[in-house]
Amino acid sequence: MASDMSAASLEELRQIIDAHLHLEGPLLPMLHGIQEAFGHIPAEAHAPIAEALNISRAELHGVISFYHDFREKPAGRHVLKICRAEACQAVGGEALAEATLSKLGLDWHGTTKNGAVTVEPVYCLGLCACAPAAMMDDRVVGRVDTARMDEMLTEAGA
Amino acid sequence: MKIWVPIDSAAKALGADAVTRALAAEAEAQGMDVEIIRNGTRGMIWLEPLVEVEIDGVRHGYGPAEPGDAVGILSGDSAKALGPVEDLDWMKRQTRLTFARVGVIDPLSLAEYEAHGGLAGLRRAAAMSGQQIVDEVKESGLRGRGGAGFPTGIKWQTVHDAEAAQKYIVCNADEGDSGTFADRMIMEGDPFTLIEGMAIAGLGVGATKGYVYLRSEYPDAIRVMRRAVEIARHARVLGADVLGSGRAFDMEIRVGAGAYVCGEETSLLNSLEGKRGVVRAKPPLPALEGFLGRPTVVNNVISLATVPVIFEKGAQAYADFGLGRSRGTVTLQIAGNVARGGLFETAFGISLGEVVNELGDGTATGRPVKAVQVGGPLGAYLPVSKFDAPLGYEELDAEGGLLGHAGLVVFDDSADMLKMARFAMEFCAVESCGKCTPCRIGAVRGVETIDRIAAGDAGAVPLLSDLCETMKEGSLCALGGFTPFPVMSALTHFPDEFTGQKEAAE
Numbered sequence: 001m002a003s004d005m006s007a008a009s010l011e012e013l014r015q016i017i018d019a020h021l022h023l024e025g026p027l028l029p030m031l032h033g034i035q036e037a038f039g040h041i042p043a044e045a046h047a048p049i050a051e052a053l054n055i056s057r058a059e060l061h062g063v064i065s066f067y068h069d070f071r072e073k074p075a076g077r078h079v080l081k082i083c084r085a086e087a088c089q090a091v092g093g094e095a096l097a098e099a100t101l102s103k104l105g106l107d108w109h110g111t112t113k114n115g116a117v118t119v120e121p122v123y124c125l126g127l128c129a130c131a132p133a134a135m136m137d138d139r140v141v142g143r144v145d146t147a148r149m150d151e152m153l154t155e156a157g158a
Numbered sequence: 159m160k161i162w163v164p165i166d167s168a169a170k171a172l173g174a175d176a177v178t179r180a181l182a183a184e185a186e187a188q189g190m191d192v193e194i195i196r197n198g199t200r201g202m203i204w205l206e207p208l209v210e211v212e213i214d215g216v217r218h219g220y221g222p223a224e225p226g227d228a229v230g231i232l233s234g235d236s237a238k239a240l241g242p243v244e245d246l247d248w249m250k251r252q253t254r255l256t257f258a259r260v261g262v263i264d265p266l267s268l269a270e271y272e273a274h275g276g277l278a279g280l281r282r283a284a285a286m287s288g289q290q291i292v293d294e295v296k297e298s299g300l301r302g303r304g305g306a307g308f309p310t311g312i313k314w315q316t317v318h319d320a321e322a323a324q325k326y327i328v329c330n331a332d333e334g335d336s337g338t339f340a341d342r343m344i345m346e347g348d349p350f351t352l353i354e355g356m357a358i359a360g361l362g363v364g365a366t367k368g369y370v371y372l373r374s375e376y377p378d379a380i381r382v383m384r385r386a387v388e389i390a391r392h393a394r395v396l397g398a399d400v401l402g403s404g405r406a407f408d409m410e411i412r413v414g415a416g417a418y419v420c421g422e423e424t425s426l427l428n429s430l431e432g433k434r435g436v437v438r439a440k441p442p443l444p445a446l447e448g449f450l451g452r453p454t455v456v457n458n459v460i461s462l463a464t465v466p467v468i469f470e471k472g473a474q475a476y477a478d479f480g481l482g483r484s485r486g487t488v489t490l491q492i493a494g495n496v497a498r499g500g501l502f503e504t505a506f507g508i509s510l511g512e513v514v515n516e517l518g519d520g521t522a523t524g525r526p527v528k529a530v531q532v533g534g535p536l537g538a539y540l541p542v543s544k545f546d547a548p549l550g551y552e553e554l555d556a557e558g559g560l561l562g563h564a565g566l567v568v569f570d571d572s573a574d575m576l577k578m579a580r581f582a583m584e585f586c587a588v589e590s591c592g593k594c595t596p597c598r599i600g601a602v603r604g605v606e607t608i609d610r611i612a613a614g615d616a617g618a619v620p621l622l623s624d625l626c627e628t629m630k631e632g633s634l635c636a637l638g639g640f641t642p643f644p645v646m647s648a649l650t651h652f653p654d655e656f657t658g659q660k661e662a663a664e
Contacts, residue, residue, distance in 0.1 A: 027431055028415060067417040067435070087565075088336070101515035123585065126339035128338070129339065133171065140378070
């Protein structure tokens with residue numbers, strides 16, 4: 001397989017895999033570690049993970065594709081998650097999400113052309129008593145209205 | 159001068175960090191000597207950020223605070239003054255057992271935790287045999303707070319009696335239900351309670367290892383829990399010799415990956431093992447063949463976090479609260495379109511109407527309440543005519559509802575119930591693990607059938623009922639099995655919205 005990864009990146013990948021091998025049920029922590037380092041799960045990671053855990057690449061693909069969190073390609077520089085669940089819907093969350101997507105000209109999971117922001121749906125951030133809620137990277141925001149959303153998008157460079 | 163500003167996600171989401179910076183800057187400018195402590199939230203989310211200032215040994219509240227309120231709060235002359243926090247109606251009406259310390263202490267101060275009753279339960283348990291520990295939990299009447307309401311002591315007994323070289327305690331912290339945030343609140347506000355509860359469970363059933371499966375949507379809770387485990391290990395609350403008892407228990411925090419179905423215990427176990435989060439058929443019960451095929455206690459955060467207070471105060475003292483077979487307290491989470499949302503811990507038995515109208519003070523929009531979804535995305539929509547229903551497991555079941563994790567999402571009269579029913583099916587289709595057909599295909603057909611009804615095809619209504627029956631009876635787990643609750647309750651209580659008239663007229 002042709003690889004775009006540098007030798008240094010491949011070495012880092014190895015180290016992340018090795019660091020998790022002692023765990024009981026190491027695969028999810030390993031994938032989180034890889035995604036934290038590389039921003040996604042690069043295709044180059046599949047063979048060494050499968051080999052280290054003695055599972056088939058089909059099994060590995062099954063796991064990666066099952067979970068919403070794991071990406072095959074890098075996201076934008078920031079990830080905006082907008083809650084779509086019932087408590088947020090009860091206070092206009094759906095209209096907020098639609099307005100945001102249409103303003104950016106995106107569908108769910110889309111990234112702005114300048115690569116600044118990827119917008120994703122999330123089903124509950126546990127901020128149901130101060131809905132509608134959103135999260136820019138790890139920063140949570142409650143009672144989001146369009147003005148607040150615009151502010152967040154401007155800050156993120158969208 | 160001691161000042162508290164919550165570090166809870168909900169408070170942060172409403173600007174608590176900016177308020178903290180403003181207070182610190184203003185105190186420095188005035189040359190005041192202040193100590194700012196970041197506490198958990200008291201649960202009065204409509205008052206967040208709720209700043210507390212100690213005056214003559216009593217904590218006075220100011221909220222909802224903005225950075226501009228810093229000067230007034232420090233001088234004691236602020237329009238946001240609420241008086242002593244403990245005297246607020248919302249606080250006085252509660253029976254805070256599980257959440258006694260949340261909002262009071264610095265979440266990561268083990269010394270404060272101990273000063274407020276922490277570790278007393280574990281010390282008592284450490285002097286008891288495994289069977290005595292299990293008996294105490296049975297006697298308390300504690301039932302699983304994650305939603306199913308299964309008696310916790312019976313589950314522990316099964317694991318206790320199982321013979322195995324290694325057993326596990328797994329905490330289900332995959333709180334994915336909309337309208338619920340009690341797990342998040344306690345993990346961020348009093349993490350040692352959960353650690354202590356898991357350690358007691360470990361001593362009780364003979365498990366030396368525990369895992370918290372915590373959803374990735376809660377980055378703040380993950381940070382707090384990880385740090386708390388390190389602190390507990392350092393203080394020998396965890397490790398080879400728990401509090402000098404000669405018995406071992408240690409634990410790890412594991413992060414989920416955004417799959418709702420992993421809140422179902424067998425999917426969670428598969429996920430923890432590094433597999434697709436697909437549901438397992440039961441039997442075998444996880445209590446006998448759980449994580450890595452070994453005997454495993456799987457309990458919700460609130461169930462485990464309630465164990466320490468049961469051991470501190472005694473099983474009977476806990477069982478003295480409640481109604482019927484629902485013993486102890488319920489941690490209500492009041493959310494959605496509500497004027498005063500938050501967490502309210504009280505004995506089982508309070509009525510739905512009292513919660514929504516008196517505690518919640520009606521809707522945030524000021525419009526009439528139309529429905530309340532109780533128990534998360536898989537719970538029923540209850541109309542105002544059901545407001546007399548007492549909140550207890552069996553009591554709500556009798557009304558065709560589901561208490562679940564005790565989240566209540568309020569909707570005003572602008573809610574479109576057909577759309578909410580459609581969303582329930584859509585959500586089930588997105589989140590189905592795919593293992594069983596009624597859920598995997600039924601949910602997709604459910605969306606299509608509701609679309610037909612919306613387009614004016616009244617003949618599709620019986621089809622929807624029939625489909626719901628199949629999903630209910632034929633699904634492996636609660637995702638497919640309970641999605642019919644919101645759908646059928648919307649259809650039953652708001653039949654006028656399923657005639658297709660509105661769309662047909664447009």
